Amino acid sequence: xxxxxxxxxxxxxxxxxxxxxxxxxxxxxxxxxxxxxxxxxxxxxxxxxxxxxxxxxxxxxxxxxxxxxxxxxxxxxxxxxxxxxxxxxxxxxxxxxxxxxxxxxxxxxxxxxxxxxxxxxxxxxxxxxxxxxxxxxxxxxxxxxxxxxxxxxxxxxxxxxxxxxxxxxxxxxxxxxxxxxxxxxxxxxxxxxxxxxxxxxxxxxxxxxxxxxxxxxxxxxxxxxxxxxxxxxxxxxxxxxxxxxxxxxxxxxxxxxxxxxxxxxxxxxxxxxxxxxxxxxxxxxxxxxxxxxxxxxxxxxxxxxxxxxxxxxxxxxxxxxxxxxxxxxxxxxxxxxxxxxxxxxxxxxxxxxxxxxxxxxxxxxxxxxxxxxxxxxxxxxxxxxxxxxxxxxxxxxxxxxxxxxxxxxxxxxxxxxxxxxxxxxxxxxxxxxxxxxxxxxxxxxxxxxxxxxxxxxxxxxxxxxxxxxxxxxxxxxxxxxxxxxxxxxxxxxxxxxxxxxxxxxxx
Ligand SMILES: Cc1cc2nc3c(=O)[nH]c(=O)nc-3n(C[C@H](O)[C@H](O)[C@H](O)COP(=O)(O)OP(=O)(O)OC[C@H]3O[C@@H](n4cnc5c(N)ncnc54)[C@H](O)[C@@H]3O)c2cc1C
Numbered sequence: 087x088x089x090x091x092x093x094x095x096x097x098x099x100x101x102x103x104x105x106x107x108x109x110x111x112x113x114x115x116x117x118x119x120x121x122x123x124x125x126x127x128x129x130x131x132x133x134x135x136x137x138x139x140x141x142x143x144x145x146x147x148x149x150x151x152x153x154x155x156x157x158x159x160x161x162x163x164x165x166x167x168x169x170x171x172x173x174x175x176x177x178x179x180x181x182x183x184x185x186x187x188x189x190x191x192x193x194x195x196x197x198x199x200x201x202x203x204x205x206x207x208x209x210x211x212x213x214x215x216x217x218x219x220x221x222x223x224x225x226x227x228x229x230x231x232x233x234x235x236x237x238x239x240x241x242x243x244x245x246x247x248x249x250x251x252x253x254x255x256x257x258x259x260x261x262x263x264x265x266x267x268x269x270x271x272x273x274x275x276x277x278x279x280x281x282x283x284x285x286x287x288x289x290x291x292x293x294x295x296x297x298x299x300x301x302x303x304x305x306x307x308x309x310x311x312x313x314x315x316x317x318x319x320x321x322x323x324x325x326x327x328x329x330x331x332x333x334x335x336x337x338x339x340x341x342x343x344x345x346x347x348x349x350x351x352x353x354x355x356x357x358x359x360x361x362x363x364x365x366x367x368x369x370x371x372x373x374x375x376x377x378x379x380x381x382x383x384x385x386x387x388x389x390x391x392x393x394x395x396x397x398x399x400x401x402x403x404x405x406x407x408x409x410x411x412x413x414x415x416x417x418x419x420x421x422x423x424x425x426x427x428x429x430x431x432x433x434x435x436x437x438x439x440x441x442x443x444x445x446x447x448x449x450x451x452x453x454x455x456x457x458x459x460x461x462x463x464x465x466x467x468x469x470x471x472x473x474x475x476x477x478x479x480x481x482x483x484x485x486x487x488x489x490x491x492x493x494x495x496x497x498x499x500x501x502x503x504x505x506x507x508x509x510x511x512x513x514x515x516x517x518x519x520x521x522x523x524x525x526x527x528x529x530x531x532x533x534x535x536x537x538x539x540x541x542x543x544x545x546x547x548x549x550x551x552x553x554x555x556x557x558x559x560x561x562x563x564x565x566x567x568x569x570x571x572x573x574x575x576x577x578x579x580x581x582x583x584x585x586x587x588x589x590x591x592x593x
Pocket of ligand 1: 095096097098099100101118119120121124125126127128129130131132133134135240241242243276277278279301302304305306308309515516543544545546556557558559560561563
């Protein structure tokens with residue numbers, strides 16, 4: 087039987103931070119990752135992280151405080167939801183995320199920015215260079231260097247208890263072998279969200295959400311389920327982010343394939359500080375157009391949605407999200423005329439944006455996402471380019487809706503040439519339901535007291551914290567992970583070898 091002081095479940099941002107946090111506090115650590123490689127949703131993210139008082143802010147003369155950040159986070163939450171925040175956890179994040187960003191920097195992560203994002207009163211959004219894989223690259227390298235024992239293709243499937251105390255994890259390996267990894271001090275659940283678990287989405291969100299394709303197909307809520315089996319509960323289980331997005335490129339852009347080692351990212355970050363805005367923009371577009379979503383304003387302005395047969399199927403302004411996933415292969419194309427193409431070619435009408443980072447116009451898609459950009463002098467020409475039935479497309483452009491019971495939202499498109507962007511699909515980015523935790527990231531049980539020996543971080547341990555705005559999810563993942571690892575390592579407990587461990591219900 088394998089044994090460690092601290093066992094971490096999950097090798098994304100929060101898990102790697104937890105493992106390093108625990109190891110640097112003197113614990114020996116085993117990190118279990120169910121996939122063959124580390125990364126999780128963290129490696130699929132844009133990579134922005136919001137913080138105050140960082141070295142980057144100071145270099146630009148920005149005076150900012152965790153207190154101001156704490157206050158501004160509430161402005162974001164109020165903008166999007168009326169439900170209450172978990173103020174103690176928000177305090178933990180705002181107070182500790184400055185150290186997190188500086189810590190990531192010391193490990194080799196380079197940032198561009200910080201950039202503005204109202205209602206933040208100060209520029210706080212730090213964007214990782216060249217992309218979010220850099221977090222995993224540097225954290226994994228450091229974790230291995232300091233002696234974290236990383237085991238991939240090892241799925242934690244149940245928590246092992248000794249009385250009330252969590253003493254380890256039951257693990258299934260790729261070859262089918264099942265073993266127990268004992269934890270002398272604590273287990274940290276850092277296993278991400280449940281956006282890829284239809285049953286949990288059905289139970290906690292809705293029937294419709296259960297069918298939505300996740301960005302990360304391995305986010306199956308294992309940590310939440312293992313903790314539920316011990317009496318934990320999920321807070322804000324219905325909260326999630328879903329929307330229509332462009333499908334990812336078959337091959338990542340050259341910028342996102344750059345090695346994230348410091349010899350390259352350091353000069354890049356210095357160059358970006360002094361480069362002209364047009365060069366900075368070109369650099370950002372290279373990877374942003376791979377992750378951006380179309381603005382709803384396109385539909386407000388008159389663009390239509392057609393399925394792969396060329397049929398219009400929805401009231402684009404009000405039901406697009408609902409209907410796209412019901413189309414053949416779950417895909418659709420955004421179609422518009424010459425007048426709209428002109429409109430969405432310059433400020434203030436952009437196709438998509440990462441607020442404060444950059445704005446992408448039609449020409450950026452033509453340049454950076456040729457796979458998504460389609461143009462025809464005539465409707466027939468566009469239909470040919472898209473492999474669609476020209477008669478269906480002509481009807482759609484003329485304002486006819488093929489689906490029964492759907493009223494045409496607007497009249498026909500105007501004169502050509504005609505354009506299409508797509509395919510688009512409905513995706514669920516992430517769910518926000520994490521188990522309830524206290525400020526020491528201990529998982530709370532039935533009586534609202536901590537379950538001894540059990541910690542949670544990142545999405546698994548979101549605990550009702552509202553993370554609206556950009557860069558707060560990653561901020562929470564790294565910060566809560568780092569702290570959970572340290573707290574777990576600081577537990578002083580004697581192990582009773584007399585008692586047979588009890589395996590809780592399997593995830
Ligand atoms: C497209 C996209 C863009 C985003 N951009 C941003 C952004 O710019 N800024 C921001 O703040 N947030 C962003 N987010 C959100 C952010 O990426 C996540 O909230 C964050 O990465 C969660 O980190 P985590 O460590 O909790 O989970 P993950 O990174 O998903 O890590 C969990 C790990 O646990 C492993 N695991 C799961 N179950 C088990 C098991 N049973 N046994 C062993 N291992 C297991 C998983 O395989 C995974 O590797 C974005 C999300 C998406 C989808």
